[in-house]
Amino acid sequence: MIARHGYALGLLFLAAALAAAGEAPAGALRLRYDFASVAGVTLADASGNSHAGTLEGKDDQLPQLVDTPYGKALRLEKDKGQGVRVPFAEDLVCAEGLTVMAWVKPENARSHLAIVANKGDRVPGQAVHGYRLSVFWNRAMMDLGFDDENAEQLTTPEWSVNAGYWTHVAMTFDGQHMVLYLNAAEAARKALPDPRKLSPNRRPFTIGKYFWNDAYPFVGLVGEVRIYDRVLTEGEVFRAAGEFLRR
Template sequence: NADNLAIGIFGLEDGIPYWVTSDIAEVDIDGDLIETTIANINHDVFSSFTVHENRVLSSCQDINQNCLLIIEDRSAQGRGFIAPQLLEGLVGHWNFDEGAGMTVADLSGTGNDGTLYRLQEDDWVTNSTGSAIDYDGDKGYVNVLHDESLMFDGPFSVSLWVKLTTDPLSYKNGQPNWVPQFVSKSSWGADFRVRFWTGGKIAFATYGLSNSSLTTKNQVLFQDKYVHVVAVWDGVSKLIYIDGEENARFDGVTGQLAHLDHNLGIGANRFGSESFLGLIDNVRIYNRALTPQEVGLLYDIEFVE
């Protein structure tokens, strides 16, 4: 219902949002499709926006323009923050805002929906942005079936929010598994995984590349605190960003990821082993390398507590 939809455009200057406009010249609804033409703006920068199921399909003429599209469904009293450039190359996006049920929808448009395995209805919890899964460390995970869109011969990025519900320094084998997986496409030496590492660190493992595992420089995980993690392979370097800032980097990496037709696990590997104890939210996977500016923008618009 167009009467329940409010749309505005923000610009970003040095990371600080400012209004460009809040006026809407036209809202046309054709089935599920909402087309909006924004009035009173610089059309050298902005064009019309097409919004489908809260996703921007076409937006800034300049894909590198730092702009935010704010979508507010007044009937549901909800608000979504969308940066158009952060949709480019998105092949998996699970925001866990279902809050119930046994399925986690993939919002990227590639159809990589996930299914809860060894998890229950009461494992859903609420947070400041909606909801998340509270993993119990007992082989529960979200299972995403294998798809070629999640196999990468070149650069890729993984983004997620994670919160431990126990002291990271007390992790040891079986209590729960001391190297639990956050996001894992890996098994038997193929593909990739982002996981916990001893001492409250995070590891980014890639199999087939000359650098198989990169870990953060210091402890970045603490009990009962959300942390934003982005792991990037840009074709030359492997990087880990924590809360929008680069933490670890390894340059001169060569090779290509090894592949096997394995499912993707969120919260454990595809067997349910190396399972995680804590919360995971807003997982994204890209078939390209996110830039430092995009990582910072993701941290700002997805901030959760």
């Protein structure tokens, strides 16, 4: 079921609208995990850019692929340290323009659940790098680092992400404007006072948990993850979201 908040269109209407929406932009796509297949512990990158991921879990308790009405999804379970680790790559920095998106179905949204994590937490006296997309206490949240102590953050309104429902979450950044989308509709926007350039964090990316350790674990289903090296329009986000429902 699609999330039932103010940004949802309703499952039948959304699916029908997306079915006619056309194809998502492909040229700027840098990474795509559709979870269609796993070879051992290796997750293939469906974008064709060879960003294979590695499944992780405590004591070899790896996340599993499960069937959903929309195809395969990755199931992440509580207290098992599960996730996907992706080696750092220059073309995933996306400093000139960034879109990150995912279909998620959290079991409990009242926590900090990392979806895609490459940014560290703010520590006094240390520079912050990278970016992060999360569910944060029934909201979507994006974090950005700019090679100084002043990270930027944006969240959607309270209760805009609900447990037990599929939600498409997307973030974009063009150097000055931070935007969050829920189910392909703009849900939050923030303009920085001056243009800023994302700073690369040369540590790995992770899906489903913090890249440094097992903090901020996502518990539930992740249906698809994409990273683009440009800012997608709302219409392009809509079309990309629809490909999951049409699989």
